[in-house]
Amino acid sequence: MSTYWWLARWSYLTFILREASSVFVGWTVLLTLVQIWALTHGPSANAAFHEWMRYPLMLGVNVIAFLFVLFHAVTWFGLTPKAMVIRVKGQRVPDWAISGPNYAAWVLVSLGVAWVVLRG
């Protein structure tokens, strides 16, 4: 197979981007852990972390990471109805009934996190 097989079809490219998005998910997890560490080590550590996050390079990387994490989440939720088959009264429930609660949980958790972070 050609090294560039993933450029032959849009679906292959989407697949490779989805796989690559895992790197950015890992990066975001790492960053969150560092942020928690900074928060638990006093105001100066926290300020240093925020200073670090303001570097243009970090801002650029984090914007890309955010887009990839978003892509990862959307494609992941899109795939859940494939793996989970739920039948009610003999009928398979529609895809949105499986991916919908995932999106709802995502929004709720995000709102919870936003409340904790932004309440001052």
Next chain:
Amino acid sequence: MASRITIEVTRYNPARDPEPRMTSYEVPLHREWVVLDALNCIKDHLDGSLTFRWSCRMGVCGSCGMMINGVPKLACATFLSDYAPGPVRVEPMRHFPILRDLVVDTSDFLMKLARSKPWIIRTVEKPADEEHIQTPAQLEEYRQFSMCINCLLCYAACPIYGLDPQFTGPAAIALAQRYNMDSRDEGASERLDSLSNREGIWGCMFVGECTQVCPKHVDPAGAIQQYKLTAATEWLKAMVLPRGAK
């Protein structure tokens, strides 16, 4: 619409050619003609040595799978007019060794299919005069996966199979799942033993192209993900429950 169309076909005779080459033929472009009609026209009127598989002409036998303009399709279900003004490129199915022209060697799939045990396994056989009763709802559980015609378009579409020939592949796993979900079957754990590994279900990275190209809407990608969920649940049960999952 033009009255003729050019078909570029892979020609390969292992006894004579060092490698496959493309040859162009011009055939009439009729609105009702499919690619298989064009190939038969070439064979009947232009070059009798062109070799390809076909049988039913109606998308049931699964014999005429080939790459049409780079996409795995059944030649009998692909209209020439959709590719007008052409040319149409017809190649053998990707990821399989070519035997001659458009005919590929499918022995690897047949070997893997047997590993999936696509038949009803019973621990205790019922007497011959007793029926295995199945309700319509139970039939519906696996009906979609039973529509597979072994055309192997899913293998030609799967880059994982192309990169790792050890991978069992979409159709064989979907057929295993078809029997797992059959209420008459008792062989799920037997199949899980041979398919819950890197060459089996865990080799699938869910590209999803197998489902896209399936002419019978079997959804092999879905079957494999459902199988993974079952395997993960069984693994968890084996870890948590005192007597394991079995």
